[in-house]
Amino acid sequence: KQEVTQIPAALSVPEGENLVLNCSFTDSAIYNLQWFRQDPGKGLTSLLLIQSSQREQTSGRLNASLDKSSGRSTLYIAASQPGDSATYLCAVLPLNTNAGKSTFGDGTTLTVKP
Amino acid sequence: DAMVIQNPRYQVTQFGKPVTLSCSQTLNHNVMYWYQQKSSQAPKLLFHYYDKDFNNEADTPDNFQSRRPNTSFCFLDIRSPGLGDAAMYLCATSRDLGEGQPQHFGDGTRLSIL
Numbered sequence: 601k602q603e604v605t606q607i608p609a610a611l612s613v614p615e616g617e618n619l620v621l622n623c624s625f626t627d628s629a630i631y632n633l634q635w636f637r638q639d640p641g642k643g644l645t646s647l648l649l650i651q652s653s654q655r656e657q658t659s660g661r662l663n664a665s666l667d668k669s670s671g672r673s674t675l676y677i678a679a680s681q682p683g684d685s686a687t688y689l690c691a692v693l694p695l696n697t698n699a700g701k702s703t704f705g706d707g708t709t710l711t712v713k714p
Numbered sequence: 715d716a717m718v719i720q721n722p723r724y725q726v727t728q729f730g731k732p733v734t735l736s737c738s739q740t741l742n743h744n745v746m747y748w749y750q751q752k753s754s755q756a757p758k759l760l761f762h763y764y765d766k767d768f769n770n771e772a773d774t775p776d777n778f779q780s781r782r783p784n785t786s787f788c789f790l791d792i793r794s795p796g797l798g799d800a801a802m803y804l805c806a807t808s809r810d811l812g813e814g815q816p817q818h819f820g821d822g823t824r825l826s827i828l
Contacts, residue, residue, distance in 0.1 A: 632816075642822060644757070691817075702817065704757050707754070707756065
């Protein structure tokens with residue numbers, strides 16, 4: 601059974617700092633890994649999707665990497681801003697499913713202080 | 715423009731009183747999902763539709779049902795809500811299954827039980 605872990609559960613940084621969020625998964629047989637952002641009381645906004653054949657994806661100040669062999673992904677946020685404060689979740693879509701069943705981590709809640 | 719729309723954003727119901735949550739999509743995606751998310755936890759998949767085929771998760775309580783009258787709409791029915799059903803309910807879509815397609819989420823409906 602796929603398990604997804606995100607550590608730490610919460611992170612607080614000063615504005616302008618570069619930071620890395622971590623996601624680890626137990627089964628490397630995955631289609632893809634997706635990073636989401638969730639603001640309080642809201643749904644999930646997709647940030648980046650990395651297919652299993654890819655090593656990284658970039659969007660603006662965000663860079664997500666994937667290392668299937670070690671079962672790890674990181675989300676790098678450059679020059680953090682208070683508007684980046686949110687919960688960040690990663691989700692993996694395993695290969696051994698024909699049901700599109702992603703497994704989510706519990707998320708890391710990021711606070712960027714002005 | 716919102717592509718996955720959930721109504722209402724906030725729903726309050728009484729213990730044991732049936733409630734229906736609504737989701738619509740403009741993406742013409744084949745798959746629609748319903749997730750339950752409790753505070754500081756990962757979204758938990760309740761069920762999904764692939765076109766008209768309904769797929770229930772093994773641990774989804776019988777209290778939860780779903781309907782998909784057409785491609786665009788999907789409903790979550792809770793027949794007799796209990797206090798433990800208070801949560802955020804998230805609807806998501808994907809174009810297809812088993813091909814690593816990204817999921818697109820709505821803003822969620824927060825359900826409170828009195």
